[in-house]
Amino acid sequence: xxxxxxxxxxxxxxxxxxxxxxxxxxxxxxxxxxxxxxxxxxxxxxxxxxxxxxxxxxxxxxxxxxxxxxxxxxxxxxxxxxxxxxxxxxxxxxxxxxxxxxxxxxxxxxxxxxxxxxxxxxxxxxxxxxxxxxxxxxxxxxxxxxxxxxxxxxxxxxxxxxxxxxxxxxxxxxxxxxxxxxxxxxxx
Amino acid sequence: xxxxxxxxxxxxxxxxxxxxxxxxxxxxxxxxxxxxxxxxxxxxxxxxxxxxxxxxxxxxxxxxxxxxxxxxxxxxxxxxxxxxxxxxxxxxxxxxxxxxxxxxxxxxxxxxxxxxxxxxxxxxxxxxxxxxxxxxxxxxxxxxxxxxxxxxxxxxxxxxxxxxxxxxxxxxxxxxxxxxxxxxxxxxxxxxxxxxxxxxxxxxxxxxxxxxxxxxxxxxxxxxxxxxxxxxxxxxxxxxxxxxxxxxxxxxxxxxxxxxxxxxxxxxxxxxxxxxxxxxxxxxxxxxxxxxxxxxxxxxxxxxxxxxxxxxxxxxxxxxxxxxxxxxxxxxxxxxxxxxxxxxxxxxxxxxxxxxxxxxxxxxxxxxxxxxxxxxxxxxxxxx
Amino acid sequence: xxxxxxxxxxxxxxxxxxxxxxxxxxxxxxxxxxxxxxxxxxxxxxxxxxxxxxxxxxxxxxxxxxxxxxxxxxxxxxxxxxxxxxxxxxxxxxxxxxxxxxxxxxxxxxxxxxxxxxxxxxxxxxxxxxxxxxxxxxxxxxxxxxxxxxxxxxxxxxxxxxxxxxxxxxxxxxxxxxxxxxxxxxxxxxxxxxxxxxxxxxxxxxxxxxxxxxxxxxxxxxxxxxxxxxxxxxxxxxxxxxxxxxxxxxxxxxxxxxxxxxxxxxxxxxxxxxxxxxxxxxxxxxxxxxxxxxxxxxxxxxxxxxxxxxxxxxxxxxxxxxxxxxxxxxxxxxxxxxxxxxxxxxxxxxxxxxxxxxxxxxxxxxxxxxxxxxxxx
Numbered sequence: 001x002x003x004x005x006x007x008x009x010x011x012x013x014x015x016x017x018x019x020x021x022x023x024x025x026x027x028x029x030x031x032x033x034x035x036x037x038x039x040x041x042x043x044x045x046x047x048x049x050x051x052x053x054x055x056x057x058x059x060x061x062x063x064x065x066x067x068x069x070x071x072x073x074x075x076x077x078x079x080x081x082x083x084x085x086x087x088x089x090x091x092x093x094x095x096x097x098x099x100x101x102x103x104x105x106x107x108x109x110x111x112x113x114x115x116x117x118x119x120x121x122x123x124x125x126x127x128x129x130x131x132x133x134x135x136x137x138x139x140x141x142x143x144x145x146x147x148x149x150x151x152x153x154x155x156x157x158x159x160x161x162x163x164x165x166x167x168x169x170x171x172x173x174x175x176x177x178x179x180x181x182x183x184x185x186x187x188x
Numbered sequence: 189x190x191x192x193x194x195x196x197x198x199x200x201x202x203x204x205x206x207x208x209x210x211x212x213x214x215x216x217x218x219x220x221x222x223x224x225x226x227x228x229x230x231x232x233x234x235x236x237x238x239x240x241x242x243x244x245x246x247x248x249x250x251x252x253x254x255x256x257x258x259x260x261x262x263x264x265x266x267x268x269x270x271x272x273x274x275x276x277x278x279x280x281x282x283x284x285x286x287x288x289x290x291x292x293x294x295x296x297x298x299x300x301x302x303x304x305x306x307x308x309x310x311x312x313x314x315x316x317x318x319x320x321x322x323x324x325x326x327x328x329x330x331x332x333x334x335x336x337x338x339x340x341x342x343x344x345x346x347x348x349x350x351x352x353x354x355x356x357x358x359x360x361x362x363x364x365x366x367x368x369x370x371x372x373x374x375x376x377x378x379x380x381x382x383x384x385x386x387x388x389x390x391x392x393x394x395x396x397x398x399x400x401x402x403x404x405x406x407x408x409x410x411x412x413x414x415x416x417x418x419x420x421x422x423x424x425x426x427x428x429x430x431x432x433x434x435x436x437x438x439x440x441x442x443x444x445x446x447x448x449x450x451x452x453x454x455x456x457x458x459x460x461x462x463x464x465x466x467x468x469x470x471x472x473x474x475x476x477x478x479x480x481x482x483x484x485x486x487x488x489x490x491x492x493x494x495x496x497x498x499x500x501x502x503x504x505x506x507x508x509x510x511x512x513x514x515x516x517x518x519x520x521x522x523x524x525x526x527x528x529x530x531x532x533x534x535x536x537x538x539x540x541x542x543x544x545x546x547x548x549x550x551x552x553x554x555x556x557x558x559x560x561x562x563x564x565x566x567x568x569x570x571x572x
Numbered sequence: 573x574x575x576x577x578x579x580x581x582x583x584x585x586x587x588x589x590x591x592x593x594x595x596x597x598x599x600x601x602x603x604x605x606x607x608x609x610x611x612x613x614x615x616x617x618x619x620x621x622x623x624x625x626x627x628x629x630x631x632x633x634x635x636x637x638x639x640x641x642x643x644x645x646x647x648x649x650x651x652x653x654x655x656x657x658x659x660x661x662x663x664x665x666x667x668x669x670x671x672x673x674x675x676x677x678x679x680x681x682x683x684x685x686x687x688x689x690x691x692x693x694x695x696x697x698x699x700x701x702x703x704x705x706x707x708x709x710x711x712x713x714x715x716x717x718x719x720x721x722x723x724x725x726x727x728x729x730x731x732x733x734x735x736x737x738x739x740x741x742x743x744x745x746x747x748x749x750x751x752x753x754x755x756x757x758x759x760x761x762x763x764x765x766x767x768x769x770x771x772x773x774x775x776x777x778x779x780x781x782x783x784x785x786x787x788x789x790x791x792x793x794x795x796x797x798x799x800x801x802x803x804x805x806x807x808x809x810x811x812x813x814x815x816x817x818x819x820x821x822x823x824x825x826x827x828x829x830x831x832x833x834x835x836x837x838x839x840x841x842x843x844x845x846x847x848x849x850x851x852x853x854x855x856x857x858x859x860x861x862x863x864x865x866x867x868x869x870x871x872x873x874x875x876x877x878x879x880x881x882x883x884x885x886x887x888x889x890x891x892x893x894x895x896x897x898x899x900x901x902x903x904x905x906x907x908x909x910x911x912x913x914x915x916x917x918x919x920x921x922x923x924x925x926x927x928x929x930x931x932x933x934x935x936x937x938x939x940x941x942x943x944x945x946x947x948x949x
Contacts, residue, residue: 001573002573002576002577005573026653028653028656028717029653029655029656032656032659032714035710051694051695051696051700052696052699054700055696055699055700055703056699056703057703058700058703058704058706058707059699059702059703059706062703062706062707062710063703063706063707063709063710063739064706064736066710067709067710067713067732067736070710070713070717071732074717074725074729140696141695141696141699141756237883237884324879327879327880328794328795328797328879328880329877329878329879329880330606330794330875330876331610332609332610332876332877335610335611335612336610336611339611397942398942399878399879400940401795401878401879401880401881402879403940403941403942404881404882404885404940405879405880405881405882405885407940408940433948451947451948451949452947452948452949453945453946453947454945454946454947454948455945456943456945456946457943461943462943465943465945466945469945552882552883552884554798554882554883555882
């Protein structure tokens with residue numbers, strides 16, 4: 001019973017956050033609504049018994065991506081978020097088409113496929129939520145770790161290289177240009 | 189007017205700000221600010237965290253000291269000189285007394301000379317301990333060194349109160365001597381204080397001078413070269429920290445300073461750390477002077493034969509002392525009456541403050557506070 | 573469903589109440605300790621009203637402070653974002669309270685089978701802890717932004733940069749302990765330290781130092797309290813907060829100090845383990861709190877003693893010193909745990925870590941050091 005109530009509340013908050021995120025005039029409010037959406041999403045992950053993913057969702061999306069978005073807004077001039085007009089409604093038809101088509105492509109196969117619809121019900125432990133994890137949890141983090149290190153180690157290393165390249169690129173782009181004697185900026 | 193010809197467009201382009209500075213953050217630090225040592229404002233333009241321009245704005249404490257002195261007799265201005273640099277009232281008094289004694293040649297008795305030196309060096313101790321405390325407060329050591337330094341300052345202020353009746357606004361000097369002699373036992377108490385002071389200096393040095401955070405935050409910050417300091421007219425410990433050997437107690441040898449042997453510490457790099465350390469070392473030299481003065485002080489009167497009515501002949505005179513903050517000078521133009529024609533104070537804090545922008549540009553805003561603390565200003569002197 | 577809710581409430585409410593009252597005690601403790609370090613006495617003025625009892629040692633000062641905060645006028649600056657201005661202190665407080673439930677704090681009442689009851693015995697408690705404390709960063713930023721004040725914005729930016737940089741050494745030093753235990757669960761970590769605590773191993777000691785320093789930076793305490801630097805930017809990101817919202821920020825900061833110190837105690841000091849705990853299980857609660865307060869005492873001591881670092885020195889310290897050291901520590905710990913021979917690995921690890929720390933600190937600032945001065949006659 002409580003699982004259903006929790007699911008409804010979390011989903012409602014997620015939908016509300018997403019709607020607010022795209023509809024706010026004030027950009028900063030929009031970003032905070034997006035972070036609310038991420039938090040609700042992490043709750044939904046917990047309900048799917050993917051608690052590691054839920055924790056990482058909070059850590060990465062709310063703690064890092066959210067801050068990145070806020071810094072971007074703050075450091076860009078004239079985007080203080082107060083004087084934005086609503087985006088023009090010229091492309092509304094194609095926007096609506098995409099908004100319907102993308103979720104359909106993602107969700108419909110899962111819904112129509114009988115096997116997958118039965119295999120992953122949203123069930124959380126009855127009674128004490130704290131004891132729920134013990135049943136399947138020991139597998140989550142350990143299983144993820146084993147799989148990452150044994151089966152998917154090459155993609156992991158490639159990802160690490162990619163992230164390092166991105167980091168170095170970001171530092172190179174953001175590095176203050178050296179000024180030569182005349183005060184003009186030399187290309188970095 | 190409706191039928192007049194339309195006004196031609198201006199031939200110049202209207203530019204609101206300096207183009208390069210349009211995107212800078214402008215912060216006004218002060219005048220109400222916990223760390224600007226008084227009502228002092230700095231308009232700082234920041235590029236991120238780095239200071240690009242700095243404009244000091246003062247005048248919030250201007251009290252018309254110089255004009256008021258033109259309407260009063262010479263001796264009536266003596267209490268007002270206390271309020272110039274309100275930390276070092278005795279030094280202000282001595283500078284004014286020195287200038288006035290040049291106008292009317294009054295010999296000062298020996299005991300008064302020795303007591304003047306003792307008071308001036310005690311004042312130097314008061315100022316330098318307070319400065320060390322405030323400097324560390326600006327660095328973020330939330331008040332602990334400040335309160336330790338004030339513990340010592342309280343003892344010296346008690347001595348001042350016993351001698352002159354007031355802790356800070358002493359009004360003790362007169363033209364030709366001092367107002368009154370020190371009470372019985374005062375010299376022994378001063379000897380006890382001077383004997384116990386090195387222990388406090390050792391404790392401070394041990395706790396602070398090798399602290400890595402202080403080293404990292406004050407070294408190579410606010411570097412002032414010797415040539416720049418001489419050009420700007422800097423005096424005092426700030427000048428000596430930049431390596432220039434100029435101490436008025438040696439150069440002018442006013443009073444009886446030529447009878448005492450003491451050294452003048454000189455810095456090499458001219459950064460905040462040097463200014464801080466020079467003051468610590470000067471405290472030790474002051475203790476040496478105090479010991480010698482307390483040993484040699486004779487008995488005798490403390491007031492010379494000053495004329496009853498102070499009416500000097502027309503003359504111009506400049507009297508200066510080495511106040512703890514720099515060269516404090518009084519320029520007097522007498523015109524034969526009992527009131528000065530012109531009375532001008534050379535405030536060391538103001539002159540030392542003129543290089544603030546040069547020192548701060550290129551550093552971060554946190555450093556600007558530290559640099560201001562190391563210059564050691566008092567707004568009473570800056571604004572008069 | 574109701575009994576589930578009551579069950580949850582029965583577990584979390586005591587934690588909240590205990591730590592909130594400890595917050596009041598900690599403010600008193602901080603003021604008294606700082607005062608004694610500074611050669612003063614500290615608050616001792618508030619006495620019990622309508623009585624003549626005078627020797628309260630200032631213990632009622634927190635109550636007076638709380639009352640004052642409640643009745644102060646709530647000022648929101650004119651152009652400020654009212655909604656975010658209100659939301660920021662709440663967002664600073666709620667994550668701190670949430671992570672307090674994750675700590676292995678044995679509540680001192682037992683059910684019928686005398687089992688220890690924890691507030692939330694999750695199996696990936698440590699990871700969730702780090703995730704939730706990273707929300708604090710957002711609250712600080714929100715506070716700085718919503719006040720529409722240049723000082724607050726500067727303070728907010730500096731605070732966020734500092735907190736994000738110090739999360740990495742924090743997590744990496746905790747990862748050493750997780751690696752040694754093999755689980756993310758706080759209960760298992762505490763159980764693994766029943767014989768010896770992790771701080772008594774070389775890599776545990778290095779990890780504890782890194783963790784402690786990073787936790788000072790995460791909670792904006794001295795010497796990393798640049799965002800609240802009083803002498804520079806007034807109060808930084810909470811300049812414009814008055815009254816109860818300021819009290820909520822304060823509460824959030826202290827609760828996050830409790831939480832991070834609680835995690836440090838769990839990871840390195842054995843949680844509630846201590847003498848006589850097997851005989852009297854309720855003593856583990858006392859030991860846990862005693863260890864937390866030991867760490868808090870050190871934090872207050874540091875606040876009263878050490879000056880503040882500048883922001884670029886702070887960041888250089890995190891990225892150039894703590895992070896390489898914590899990565900090396902992880903590597904050294906992995907080697908030591910694989911080669912299960914303490915007599916060989918312990919001296920070697922200690923040597924490697926000490927050499928690395930020394931070498932890295934020499935790399936930091938090359939031309940800074942004590943000087944000697946010349947004198948002129």
